[in-house]
Structures are given as C-alpha cells and as structure tokens.
Amino acid sequence: MLKKATFFRALLLSLLLIPAARPAAAQTLEQAADQLGIHLLPARAFLLPLPELPVSAEDRGAATGHYLLAASLDLRGVPAAPAADSPADKEDFRVILDWQARRTPEQCAAANKEMSHSFEVFFGAISPFPSPAPAKVKEFFKNVENDSVTAHKFLKDVYKRERPFVRDARVKPCLPRVQGFAYPSGHSAMARLEALILGDLVPARRAEFLARADQAALNRVLGGVHHPTDTAAGKALADVLYKELVKDPRFAADLRALRPLLK
Numbered sequence: 374m375l376k377k378a379t380f381f382r383a384l385l386l387s388l389l390l391i392p393a394a395r396p397a398a399a400q401t402l403e404q405a406a407d408q409l410g411i412h413l414l415p416a417r418a419f420l421l422p423l424p425e426l427p428v429s430a431e432d433r434g435a436a437t438g439h440y441l442l443a444a445s446l447d448l449r450g451v452p453a454a455p456a457a458d459s460p461a462d463k464e465d466f467r468v469i470l471d472w473q474a475r476r477t478p479e480q481c482a483a484a485n486k487e488m489s490h491s492f493e494v495f496f497g498a499i500s501p502f503p504s505p506a507p508a509k510v511k512e513f514f515k516n517v518e519n520d521s522v523t524a525h526k527f528l529k530d531v532y533k534r535e536r537p538f539v540r541d542a543r544v545k546p547c548l549p550r551v552q553g554f555a556y557p558s559g560h561s562a563m564a565r566l567e568a569l570i571l572g573d574l575v576p577a578r579r580a581e582f583l584a585r586a587d588q589a590a591l592n593r594v595l596g597g598v599h600h601p602t603d604t605a606a607g608k609a610l611a612d613v614l615y616k617e618l619v620k621d622p623r624f625a626a627d628l629r630a631l632r633p634l635l636k
Contacts, residue, residue, distance in 0.1 A: 374463060380383070394473030401536075403520070409495060411507055413472070417629065425614070432604070433494075437523065437613050438519045438521075438522075438523040438524070439516035439517070439519045439520055439522030440516065440517075440520055440618055440621045440623060441520045441523070441524070441614065441617055441618065441621070442625045443523050443524055443527040446613065446614075446617060447613070448524070448610070448615045450609055450610075450612065451528060451557065451606055451609045451610050451613060452481070452602075452605070452606055452609060453474075453532075454532040454534045454556040454602070455600075455602055455608070457540075460603060462600075462602075464590065464601075465537070465546070465598075465600035465601050465602055466537065466541055466543075467593065469537050469544055469597060469600065469601070470543060470544070472594060472597075473544065473545060473595075473597060474594040476547065476595045476596075478479060480595055481547035481548070481595075481596065482547055483592060484547070484580055484592035484595060484596040485547075485548060485549075485596075487560065487589055487592055488548065488549065488551075490518075490559060490560045490563050490564070490589075491514075491518060491563075492506075492510075492511075492514035492515075492517075492518070492567055493506070495563070495564045495567060495585060495586065495589050496567060496568075496582065496585060499578075499581065499585060500633060501571065501574060501575045501578065501635050501636055502631075502634055502636060503634070503636055507634050509630060509631065510631060510634060513627050513628070513630075513631060514567060516627070517566065517567065517570065517618070518563055518567075519570065520602065520618070521559070521562050521566050521610075521614060521630065522559060522563070522612070523562040524562070524610055524613075524614055525557055525558070525559040525562045525563075525607065525610060526559070528556070528557055528606075528610065529553065529554040529555075529556060530554070532554065532556045532557075533554050534554055534555045534556035534600075534603070535554065535555060536550070536551065536553075536555045536598055536599070537555065537556075537597060537598070537599065537600050538597055538598070544597050545597060546596055546597030546598050547595075547596055547597060548593075548596035548597060548598050550598070551598050555598075555600060555603045556600070556603045556606055557603055557604075557607040557609070557610050558590060558593055558599045558603040558604045558607035559607065559609065560589055560590065560592075560593050560604075561586075561589065561590035561593065561599075561603070561604040561605075561606075561607025561608050562607035562608070562610045562611045562614070563611070564585070564586035564589040564590060564611075564613070565583070565587075565590070565607070565608045565611035566611040566614050566615055567582075567586070567587040568582035568583045568585060568586035569582075569583075569611065569612075569615045570615070570618075570628070573619075573628070574628070574631060574635060575635065586608075586611075590604040590607065590608065591604070601616065
C-alpha cells in the first residue's frame with residue numbers, strides 16, 4: 374500500500390511540474406491529466422493523499438482544521454499553479470510590475486496594516502457585529518480561519534511556488550519580504566471565505582463584504598508579495614471551502630448561533 378501511494382504521489386508531482394501540461398493559469402490538474410492521456414483518480418483517493426505529501430511533520434500535524442480535514446477535500450476547483458515562464462506566469466509579472474510603478478504610499482500603508490490575516494484585520498471596520506466582537510463571534514471565525522490556513526498551507530506544500538520577489542529581482546515589495554511559498558494566497562483565501570460567510574449572515578451587504586475581500590487580495594499583489602494567480606487561486610480555494618463548510622452540521626449550527634448577535 375505504501376509503495377502504491379508513493380507512486381501516486383510521484384505521478385501527482387509530475388503532473389504539477391510538466392509545463393506543457395498546464396499552459397494556462399486556469400487549467401486544473403484534471404485537464405492536465407487529460408492532455409497527458411492519464412486517467413485521474415477521484416480527488417479523495419488520489420489528489421490529496423495527506424500522509425504521502427512531502428511536507429514537514431509540523432505541517433502534517435496541522436493538516437486537520439476545525440470543521441474540515443484537508444485530506445478529505447476535493448480541491449480540483451483550485452487551478453494548478455502556472456508553469457514558470459508560461460504566458461500566465463509572464464502576465465503575473467507584468468501586472469506586478471505595473472502596480473509597482475503606480476502604487477501610492479497610501480496604498481502600501483493600507484497593505485502593511487494587513488500583514489496579519491484575521492477577521493478583525495479584514496472586517497473589523499465593517500463588521501455586522503458589535504464592537505468589540507462577542508466571544509462567540511471571535512471563536513467562530515478563529516475556527517474558520519483554522520480551516521482556511523490548513524487548506525492553503527496544504528496546497529502551498531504541493532506547488533512550492535516561490536514569492537515573486539524571490540523569482541525576479543525587478544520586484545521591489547513595499548511590504549515585508551514574507552517567508553513561505555506563494556501559491557495560493559492565504560490572505561485572499563481567508564478574506565473571501567469570511568466574506569462569503571458574512572454575506573450569508575447579512576445578504577444585503579454581500580457585495581460590500583466581497584469587495585473588501587477583493588481589496589485585501591489586491592493589496593498582496595500591489596505590495597509585491599503575491600502573483601495575481603496566487604490571489605485568484607486563494608479565492609477559488611475559498612469557494613471550495615465554503616461549499617464544504619455549509620454541508621457540515623457543526624458549522625451550520627455555529628453559524629445559526631451568531632445570528633442573534635448581529636447588530
């Protein structure tokens with residue numbers, strides 16, 4: 374069983390590393406496999422064999438979120454990272470350098486305020502809950518953030534895409550040169566996931582919450598620490614996680630418990 378799992382892991386990594394298999398940022402692993410004439414096994418059986426992924430013991434230990442298990446998620450809705458020097462990869466750098474040329478000190482200052490990622494950082498100023506947030510609200514979003522971080526770290530360890538400023542000396546971040554891999558963007562995933570939840574709680578403000586999440590994602594690009602496709606993948610990851618969360622009875626019950634706490 375171990376040898377078979379190791380073989381499948383090698384096959385997955387080969388899919389990720391063959392540039393010809395994924396010329397566009399929006400291409401999924403399943404599409405890449407089709408081009409190679411490979412039958413891709415269902416995600417739960419193949420795409421995410423958690424014990425066999427090349428991650429540290431610490432990361433493996435963190436692969437269990439509060440509501441969700443990374444190993445049980447079908448993450449095929451998240452596009453594969455663009456191949457180095459592919460058209461999508463080159464477009465990433467064009468956009469980054471364009472923002473670098475025209476970003477303002479005020480934009481960089483706003484992005485710097487979001488170096489950490491949390492509900493309070495993203496939505497504290499427009500929260501539909503009283504301020505300070507009730508303990509139950511803080512606990513709920515901390516649990517959701519646990520799921521978001523678990524999932525994005527899981528995928529970062531699969532793709533291992535370096536930060537744009539590591540890959541190209543022309544990129545001069547106006548944010549601290551953060552460590553870790555770039556794809557997908559954890560800030561983008563968490564902000565959008567929380568925006569989707571807030572939109573469920575207050576449908577009339579859904580567009581406002583999503584716009585705030587989009588701004589948080591853009592701040593990572595103009596700040597020079599993420600490629601645009603990193604943030605797009607983060608948003609796609611949030612959509613996947615949200616669909617999984619709403620199926621979970623514990624999540625649904627905890628979400629219902631927040632409604633009486635709205636302002």
